[in-house]
Amino acid sequence: MTHRPIILGIVGDSAAGKTTLTKGIAQVLGEEDVTVICTDDYHRYDRKQRAELGISALHPDCNYVDIMEQHLSLLQNGQPILKPIYNHHTGAFDPPEYIKPSKYVIVEGLLGYSTRVARDCYDVKVYLAPPEELRYEWKIKRDTMKRGYTREQVLEQLQKRESDSEEFIRPQRQWADMIVTFYPPQDDTQEVNSHLNVRLVLRPTIPHPDMTNILSPGSDNSQSPIRLELDRDMSKPVDVLEVDGHATSEQVVQVERVLCSTVPTLMPFCSREGNPDIGKLIGTTGETLQSYPLALTQLLVAYHMLKAADIHQPGIQS
Numbered sequence: 001m002t003h004r005p006i007i008l009g010i011v012g013d014s015a016a017g018k019t020t021l022t023k024g025i026a027q028v029l030g031e032e033d034v035t036v037i038c039t040d041d042y043h044r045y046d047r048k049q050r051a052e053l054g055i056s057a058l059h060p061d062c063n064y065v066d067i068m069e070q071h072l073s074l075l076q077n078g079q080p081i082l083k084p085i086y087n088h089h090t091g092a093f094d095p096p097e098y099i100k101p102s103k104y105v106i107v108e109g110l111l112g113y114s115t116r117v118a119r120d121c122y123d124v125k126v127y128l129a130p131p132e133e134l135r136y137e138w139k140i141k142r143d144t145m146k147r148g149y150t151r152e153q154v155l156e157q158l159q160k161r162e163s164d165s166e167e168f169i170r171p172q173r174q175w176a177d178m179i180v181t182f183y184p185p186q187d188d189t190q191e192v193n194s195h196l197n198v199r200l201v202l203r204p205t206i207p208h209p210d211m212t213n214i215l216s217p218g219s220d221n222s223q224s225p226i227r228l229e230l231d232r233d234m235s236k237p238v239d240v241l242e243v244d245g246h247a248t249s250e251q252v253v254q255v256e257r258v259l260c261s262t263v264p265t266l267m268p269f270c271s272r273e274g275n276p277d278i279g280k281l282i283g284t285t286g287e288t289l290q291s292y293p294l295a296l297t298q299l300l301v302a303y304h305m306l307k308a309a310d311i312h313q314p315g316i317q318s
């Protein structure tokens, strides 16, 4: 019998942090159990053709959205796919690869929630929405260091793509179960990336863990480095979990405890169990950073994957 994998979507604009979050979650779930698909592989044109046609990679017409949908449906049914490969170093396509889905599949990319068929394939949907200034900074550093662009070329691209970002990328926020925004603390715009705060918008489209006991009843939590608040997102009511970059290990452990009390299989991945890699990321200049806000984000997403596995794959979870 073919087991149906649990599928996580991670969508957001270019350099919003999708690959970084994907790597962290795969590390939490165990890389041998995770298949990662990047939807950049479904680009219709290579870099040279896009420049000639004057079309951006963000436009649905610049992508084989139909093949992406078909592959998502196959993966959802536990079937293998023959996936194209877009190579960011050469700006061209490599020979396709044959992929069999593991227990968990993470699909990250630009247009993952752009159609109903695609959206219906995910168990958990995350959208990344850093402030545009931070995203620009990340994109300039990443594209100049890893994709062979000059700073001027990246800035020109960002400017040219803005209308497609507005029309095709940002509206996908509405379909997410969880919206993740890393941002620098207000009092320090030069804050290093490991101390960024995170704002997690939790939509009631999936059952989130009950975190009310991390609040001291009756007290004002506005000054606390970890806060649970009620708010609105796209005019709909949501819960918001805020974690400041300077939250201490003890405070973070409190939240980890809440997550692990409902999903004990998450326990080995928590920082209190001595998982040294949780929250680690490679910075834009290749340096290794560690962030508690990132660690908690990874754990919360992993929590939802493990919960979904409990429901859809009973018996095969370790």
Ligand SMILES: Nc1ncnc2c1ncn2[C@@H]1O[C@H](COP(=O)(O)OP(=O)(O)OP(=O)(O)O)[C@@H](O)[C@H]1O
Residues within 6 Å of the ligand: 012, 013, 014, 015, 016, 017, 018, 019, 020, 021, 109, 110, 138, 139, 142, 182, 193, 194, 196, 281, 282, 283, 284, 285, 291, 294
């Ligand atoms: N949470 C974070 N904290 C600090 N730095 C981050 C974070 N997320 C991403 N970055 C930095 O931003 C850069 C771009 O991130 P990443 O490659 O994950 O984006 P992406 O959304 O996958 O981009 P693309 O879609 O263009 O491939 C990374 O090189 C990393 O240094």
Ligand SMILES: O=C(CO)[C@H](O)[C@H](O)COP(=O)(O)O
Residues within 6 Å of the ligand: 014, 015, 040, 047, 057, 058, 087, 088, 089, 091, 110, 147
């Ligand atoms: O928006 C992007 C997501 O990564 C890239 O710009 C797009 O995939 C094209 O890649 P490249 O710039 O390497 O040709």
